[in-house]
Amino acid sequence: MFLPVEEQAAKRSRGKLDSIIFDLDGTLWNSVDTVLLAWNSILKKQEKQQLSREDLEATMGLQMNEISRKLFPALSESERGQLVKECSEVENVFLAKQGGRLYENVEQVLEKLSQRYRLYIVSNCQEGYIEAFYKYHDLEKYFGDFENPGRTGLSKGGNINLVIERNNLSSPVYVGDTEGDLKAAKFAGIPFVYASFGFGQVNEYDEAIDSFEDLLKIFR
Template sequence: MQKPDSLIFDMDGTLWDAVDTYAESWNLIFQKHDIKRIIRRDDLLHVIGLDGKRLAKVMLPEFDEEPGMEIYYEVNQVRREILPTSGGVMYKGVTEGIKQLSTKYKIFVLSNCAVGIIPLFLNWAGITDVVTDTMAYGTNQMPKNYNMHLLMDKHNLQSPIYIGDTNGDAEQTRLAGLPFIFVSYGFGNTDDYDQKFDDFESLTQYYMSL
C-alpha cells in the first residue's frame, strides 16, 4: 500500500458517537406522529451507517417507502435542530489528531448521513477549518463508493484511503478500489482491512510518521 495523499474519514463510529442524540431525534418525531415506539441507543447501534432508504425500511417497517422517507426527513430536520446543543461524544484523540494530520494530508469526511449533519459535527469538534471537503449520502442518494470517486475527481486525489468502523465501510471502499483502514473502537466489525487501529492516537502517530 503506497503512502496516501489524503485521508477520507467516516463520521459515526469513527470520529464521534452521537447515537443518543440520534435516538432522541427519532423519539421526538414518533411522539409527534403518535407512533407508539421508543427508540433506545441499542436499537440504533446495529443500523448506524445504513443509507437513508435502507434505514427508513428498518426503522419504519410498517410504512411504505414514500411515507417512511417523509418521516425520515422529519427526523433529520429535528436532528439538525438539536445537534448543535446535544452533540455527541468525540472519540479520544480525534480533535487533536485531525488537526495534526491536516498538516500532512488533505482531510475529508464522507458519511451516509443526511445533508447538513457533517457541518454540525465539524463545528462541534472544532475542526471545520482543517477539513478540505465533505460528502453526505443525502446530497445525491448515492453509495459511498460513488461519492469517494466524486471527491477523488473534484480534488485530484491520487492515493486516498478510507477510514471507517463497519463491514459496510469495508465493502464500499473495496468497490471504490481503495485501501480500507479499520478502527476497531467503533460500532461495527470486519476482517477485511488493510490496516487496523484500536484507538485514534495510534492512527495519528502512524500516519504522521510516514
Template sequence: MQKPDSLIFDMDGTLWDAVATYAVSWNEVFKELDIDITVDKDKLAHMVGWEGKKVIKEIMPDFDDERRTEIYATVNSARHNLIPQLGGIMYDGVIDGLKELSTKYKIFILSNCAKGIIQLFIDWAGLHEYITDELAYGINFMPKSHNIKLLSDKWDLMSPVYIGDTEGDGQQSRLAGIPFVFVSYGFGNTDDYDLKFDNFSDLTKHFMGLE
C-alpha cells in the first residue's frame, strides 16, 4: 500500500462510542410518542455502521417507510440536543492522534449517520481545526463508496484510505477502489483489510512514520 495523501475516518466505533446517547434519543422519542418500543443499547451497538434505512426498518418493523422516516427525523432532532449534553466515549488516543495526523495528512470523517451528527461530534470533541471536511449518509442517502468518491473529487485526493471498524466499511472501501484500514477495538470484525490496528496510538505512529 502506497503512502496515502489523506485519511478518511468512520466515526462510530472508530473515533468514539456514543451508542448509549443514541439509545437515549430513541427511547425518549418513543416515550413521547407513546410507542411501545424500547431500544436496547447492546442491540443498537450491532447496528452501528448500518445505513439509516436499514436501522429504522430493524427498530420499527411494524411501521411503514413514511412513518419510520418521520420518527427517525424526530430522533435525530433529539440527538442534536443530547449529544452536546451527553457526548460519548472517545477512544484512547483519538484526539491527540488526529491533532498529530492533521499535520501530515488531510483528515476527513465519513459516516452512515444522519445529517448534522458528525458536526455535533466535531463540536463536542473540539476537533474543528484538524478536520478538513466531513460527509454523512444523511446528506444524500448514498453509500460510503459513493461518498468516498465525492470527497476524493471535491478535494482532488490522489491516494486516500478509509479507516473503519466493520466488514461493511471494508466492502465500501473496495467498491470505492481504495485501501481499507481496520481498527479492531470498535463494533465489528472482518478479515478483509489492508492494515489492522488494535488501538489508535499505533495507527497514529504508523502513518506518522511513513515517508
C-alpha cells in the first residue's frame, strides 16, 4: 500500500511537495503522427523503407541512440547516427509548424497546477524538441525549466537531478508513462506518478492516473 504521493515527497525530503516534473511523450502529448511524417519525408528522399506508426510507438521513451539501433539495425553506427540526426532536425521543424496531439485538458490542468506548484519537463528527446512543443502549443509559460539528453548527454534520471539541483527543488515528483520513467524517478529518489494513458506498461508506482485531469485529484 503506497502512501499518497504528497506524503511520499515529504517523507523523502522532509518538505512539502513543491514541484512536478513531467515527461513529454505519452504524458503531455502524442506527437507520433507528425514525427512519422517528418521521418518518412527523409527516408523517402533517401529511398529507404518507410516507417509505420507502430514502429515509432515502440521507441517511445528511448534515447536517440537506442531509437536508431531499434529502427535501423542494418545500418552502421555512423550511418544510423547521420540518418537520425537528419530526421530529428526535420522533426523539430514539422512539430513547430504542426504540433502534436495534446492529451485532453492539458492546458487547463497545467494552469491550475502552476498556481500551486513549480512545473518542469524532462524528456528523452533531442535538442529543439521541447522548444517545438512550446512554440506550437504556447505552453512555455507554465514551465520554469526543462532538460533533455540532446543538450546534456545525461540519462533521464541524471537530467531530473540536474533540474532539481538547478532550481533548488526540495520535494518534487515525476509524472511519466514508461518503465524508463519509473527507473529515472527511482534514480533521482523521488515519487513516480504513472500516466496509464501513455505508451508504456508500468506495474510499480506511487500513484496512477487514467487521464491528465486526474492530476488535480492527486495534487489537491
